[in-house]
Amino acid sequence: MDHEDRQLSLERIVVTVVELLHAEGVDGLKMRRLADRLGAGAMSLYWHVGNKEAVFDLALDSVLEYRAPPGIVASEDWREDIVHILEDWRAGMLRHPWSASLLPRRALGPNILSRLELLSKTLSGAGVTDADLNVAIWSLWNYVIGATITRANFDLSDDDRAAAQQRLTGLSQHYPTIERSRLLLDNDWDGAFRKGLDFLLDGLAPRP
Amino acid sequence: MDHEDRQLSLERIVVTVVELLHAEGVDGLKMRRLADRLGAGAMSLYWHVGNKEAVFDLALDSVLEYRAPPGIVASEDWREDIVHILEDWRAGMLRHPWSASLLPRRALGPNILSRLELLSKTLSGAGVTDADLNVAIWSLWNYVIGATITRANFDLSDDDRAAAQQRLTGLSQHYPTIERSRLLLDNDWDGAFRKGLDFLLDGLAPRP
DNA sequence: ACCTGAACACCGTTCAAGT
């Protein structure tokens, strides 16, 4: 609440809405509450942003900014580059658990387009032909989006996990194979993400 | 509107909410409007359902019901079985475009658990070990969820697609590789889904 | 057991009005 004395600006709005979303989640974003945090009158926002959807678009794109480590330009191993790009993208979204679900529902902002361009360029440099590029990009997009939305929403508290385990074991006669796979119980999300990604990359460009 | 004279029941509520969601989308679902469609007083729903979230859960699970073709039990080709299971799942969700985004945010209902059990059993029967089952299921889940949410939300009208094309070409100096991949312009969603899925399956269980 | 209307505590957004 140290914003009270300053003027409104798009930048301040963006910073503050990300804070608010972090604190209260998607459903907690109310125009009045956002104005409050900015120390502004309830309706002052509308001079700057149009409507609430625009606020979401701003928050989402801001979170997807790519802070490229300036050293690493092109490594020897394109596969390592792809994994790095996608893990960084996923990590950025997981830092803001509200963001992943929003991404496939809004128009693509400049920051996500930059990430996709970098991904495309790396795939292309690795020898993927233009004809295959579309499928390659979408496959990786689908995998990352699905994995991140799921992880952001199913990252249960210990209590919840215990309850889910309880529930599944109670139903184990109906779902024996799920039970055997320990579907909701294995906690190694990062490892599972990486392993599945490796499988997908194996298919996209078989290793020699 | 031919429901006016009948009594309320969970089944009628489920059928009607799916109709309403189909007609108005997720944001169009209002408790009052749902009651209207049922020919009931505005607040009568609350005797049956608890709250609005429960209504969403009911709608989602109902849409995910698996109508197994009773003939096909186990074909020769497990890979074909997997593809069929996942394409049927995806098609079911695309028939109700509001459903895919909802699925990873809610607790798993009985119908989606049945589908996952069938998927697990098929993978297991194909030789995937219990240790690998978790990763295999999640990889396929991630891919299907990501693909379906994206398709349900990016299935643009012709006008929108023209606008998006216009916008991307205007930015082609910034995103040349995306432009070359014709990312948003290729319209063959089904084909792209299948091709990407084949890549993933190649990785999960390489063909001889 | 099942349904209802009135009422409460919210929302997003418009708009005329202020500086």
Added chain:
DNA sequence: ACCTGAACACCGTTCAAGT
């Protein structure tokens, strides 16, 4: 150019009351 409060048209849900 930038901000504001009052007001409008909604919401989900509670609750006492009806049959």
